[in-house]
Amino acid sequence: MSLRRLLAPLGAGLLLLSTACAQGGGGSPGGSGGAGSEEEGPDAAATAEEALAGMELADKVGQLLVLTAAGTTAEENAEAIEAYRPGGFIYFPENLTDTEQITALSNGLQKSAEEATGVPLFLGIDQEQGMVARLPLGAHFPDAMAVGATRDTGQAAALAGTTATELKALGINMDYAPDADVNVNPDNPVIGIRSFGSDPELVADMAIAEAEAFEEAGVVPVVKHFPGHGDTDVDSHTGLPVVDKPRAEWEETDLPPFRRAVEAGVDAVMTAHVFLPELDDSGEPSTLSPEIIDGVLRGELGYDGVVTTDALNMEGVRQTHDDGEIAVRAIEAGADQLLMPPDPKAAVDAVTAAVQDGRITEERLDESVRRILELKAERGLFGAEPADPEQAAATVGSEEHLQAAQDVADASVTLLRNDGGALPVAEGAEVSVAGEGADEIAAALEELGVTVVDSAAGADLAVVGTDGGRADAEHREAVRQAGSTPVAVVAQGAPYDAAELESDAYLAVYSAVEVSRTAAARAIAGEVAPSGRLPVAVPGTDYGFGAGTGY
Numbered sequence: 001m002s003l004r005r006l007l008a009p010l011g012a013g014l015l016l017l018s019t020a021c022a023q024g025g026g027g028s029p030g031g032s033g034g035a036g037s038e039e040e041g042p043d044a045a046a047t048a049e050e051a052l053a054g055m056e057l058a059d060k061v062g063q064l065l066v067l068t069a070a071g072t073t074a075e076e077n078a079e080a081i082e083a084y085r086p087g088g089f090i091y092f093p094e095n096l097t098d099t100e101q102i103t104a105l106s107n108g109l110q111k112s113a114e115e116a117t118g119v120p121l122f123l124g125i126d127q128e129q130g131m132v133a134r135l136p137l138g139a140h141f142p143d144a145m146a147v148g149a150t151r152d153t154g155q156a157a158a159l160a161g162t163t164a165t166e167l168k169a170l171g172i173n174m175d176y177a178p179d180a181d182v183n184v185n186p187d188n189p190v191i192g193i194r195s196f197g198s199d200p201e202l203v204a205d206m207a208i209a210e211a212e213a214f215e216e217a218g219v220v221p222v223v224k225h226f227p228g229h230g231d232t233d234v235d236s237h238t239g240l241p242v243v244d245k246p247r248a249e250w251e252e253t254d255l256p257p258f259r260r261a262v263e264a265g266v267d268a269v270m271t272a273h274v275f276l277p278e279l280d281d282s283g284e285p286s287t288l289s290p291e292i293i294d295g296v297l298r299g300e301l302g303y304d305g306v307v308t309t310d311a312l313n314m315e316g317v318r319q320t321h322d323d324g325e326i327a328v329r330a331i332e333a334g335a336d337q338l339l340m341p342p343d344p345k346a347a348v349d350a351v352t353a354a355v356q357d358g359r360i361t362e363e364r365l366d367e368s369v370r371r372i373l374e375l376k377a378e379r380g381l382f383g384a385e386p387a388d389p390e391q392a393a394a395t396v397g398s399e400e401h402l403q404a405a406q407d408v409a410d411a412s413v414t415l416l417r418n419d420g421g422a423l424p425v426a427e428g429a430e431v432s433v434a435g436e437g438a439d440e441i442a443a444a445l446e447e448l449g450v451t452v453v454d455s456a457a458g459a460d461l462a463v464v465g466t467d468g469g470r471a472d473a474e475h476r477e478a479v480r481q482a483g484s485t486p487v488a489v490v491a492q493g494a495p496y497d498a499a500e501l502e503s504d505a506y507l508a509v510y511s512a513v514e515v516s517r518t519a520a521a522r523a524i525a526g527e528v529a530p531s532g533r534l535p536v537a538v539p540g541t542d543y544g545f546g547a548g549t550g551y
Contacts, residue, residue: 047382048373051119052366059117060369061351063087064331066122066308066339069095074108081112084344087337087372088122091172093134099170099396103387106171110386119373120381122220124174127163128194130511132177138166139401142511144179144206145494146412148196148535149510149548153209155408156196160210162404164217169395171387173379174220176270178210180257181230186496186539190235193468193494193510197535198230199545200256207257211266220379223261225272225310226297227279227286228254236273236316240285247278259301267375268306269297271335273316285317288326293334306371308337312347324350331360336368409519414508414532414548416495422461422486422504424526424551425450429460431524432485434478436465436492437517444521456482463524464503467512468493479503490520499540508532526551 052060062085069089070076080086089109096102106123113121125134130143141147141159160178167175182203183195196206207223214221231254232241243250261269271287280291287293287309297303309330310317317326327338327347331354341347354360376382395401415423425431430451433442441463442452456462462482466475468491479487479501488505491497495508507523507530509516522528533548 044374044377047377048370051373051382052370054118055369057352057355057362058348059085059119060365061348061355062117063119063369063372064336064338064351065341065344065347066090066124066337067344068092068340069105069109071095072097072101072105074105074112077109078112080344081109081116084348085117086113086121086344087119088124088174090124090126090176090340091134093136096134096136098137099392100389102170102172103389103392107386110171110384120376120384122174122372122376122381123172124176124220124222125167125172126176127167128177128179129159129163130193130513132194135166135170138396139163139398139405140513140515141405142409142412142509142513142516143193144196145183145193145535146510146516146532147206147408148202149414149508149532150408150411151202151533152411153205155411156206156209157213158404159408160213160221161217162401164214164219166396166401167219168217169387169392173218173381174222174268175214176222176224177214178207178221178223179225180204180207180223180261181225181228182253182257183230183494183536184253185231185233186494186536187233188230189233190237191230191232195230197545198537199535200253202535204257204260208260208264208266211261211264215267215379218379220267220375222268222270222308223258223266224270225274226258226269227272227274227276227292228258229272229274230254232274236285236310237314238316240316240319241274243274243276245276245278250276250278258297262297262301262303266305267379268308268337269303270308270310270339273310273314283320284329285319287317287335288321288329288333290333298334304371306337306375307335309335309339311340312338313340313342323347327351328354328360331364331368336371406515406518409509409511409513409515410522410528412510412516412532413519413523413528413530414495414510414534415523415530415550416498416506416508416534416538416543416547417504418549418551419504420486422488423507423524425461425524430458431461431463432456432459432482433463434465435463435475435490436467437490437512437520438465440514440517441465441490441521444518445525448521448525448527450521450525456485459485461485461524462487463490464488464501465490465492465517466497466501468495468497468510475501488524490517490524492516492520495534495536495543496538498538498543508534
């Protein structure tokens, strides 16, 4: 077990003693979550020290960088590897086509890095699942809020374990997930259903279950976005959100999942481009704040794992400094990895100059590089076998994995109202389907033997799909046009539109992926008994946290 895993609970305990508002909720389930490690403790540390000892300054600075992959081949990234000697790459949909291409890309990148630096790459991806899923293939699970609705950490572990197995088969060894933000703002424009819910302990339970399952499968999880992005009304991709709340409220609401993550010794934590004046009144986003990263995350919580920035091409971090200065300030604040610097040369030149000038000491640089190298050793990246395209083809999107995704979706279905017993429909019923996901829901109903008709007039039930939120005019109109026909809303986003839509029945599935729409159809047809419970409260209604009924 690495030293950071042993010391983390001590640091977290000190935070509890030093603050006025101690929290309940205990430690993490399932231990440290390191069962998937290839190397532990002294062996990983020795591997890291050996690699570090052979590095020049350019190699060390390069290890801090996680660049956006270019194109679909390793050859298209060869120049960047030679020039910047990066510690990793992150994939996006434009880089990915099929199992053969993805494994070739991963293997080629690792070979190029081995030849250039002798150090393996972190190959990462945003595969939270649901609305944030970059892979064009494989099992597609619902969003995190659906997982929260199941109240079952086993479902969270199934999602992460399945996802990790598929990623590892493709040569991808890092996932920028899970999201540990507590979504307490119904108008949050960027988190919403990416969060497990509004209850800190529910979010902590699910996030730790996912993180441990990722680690056990040999993929590095990145718990995000510290110190919390769940109470924002600005998207940090386009601006700098301000979270203006007292520290005691932050400790009660936003901190618990991250405190639990530290206690569990999770591999990596991502910072948020948010401004919390009660933690640091400098005006800087948390990513650039020594008070928040070095002071709270490392000092008070005792976290000594890898800290990565959120993407540095986001406007939330680019308000007041140029791209080179942002990179330097992130390292000064306590971050280890610079994710997606928009100008890699500017980042490398600025950090190199800062080290040469003494602004960043070489000892400080070595701390970050050592953490990165030790984590690579712990997760078995040194000497790892190349990804096998045939094994990837057999693994990714297997029947077992597809069923695991359907199981999560089925378990998430939440019935908030069912006036007059509108659901489930009787055998031989005729149903119209409109709105979000209408084609997929209708197809799933027909497969279950339900007759789907074109018009709500004369139908036994009118199904209206929504994408959650506050309900737009189109969805209200679809409900109105049903006339006297009973209406069942299927909310495929956050369930807050339950306050806006007057329907006989309301089903929340919290996601617009295919398995969630199939789960809704199964509930309408009576093939699935709704068992989910609201992971958030719906303002303006009696639907509080935990609400939900059944047939």
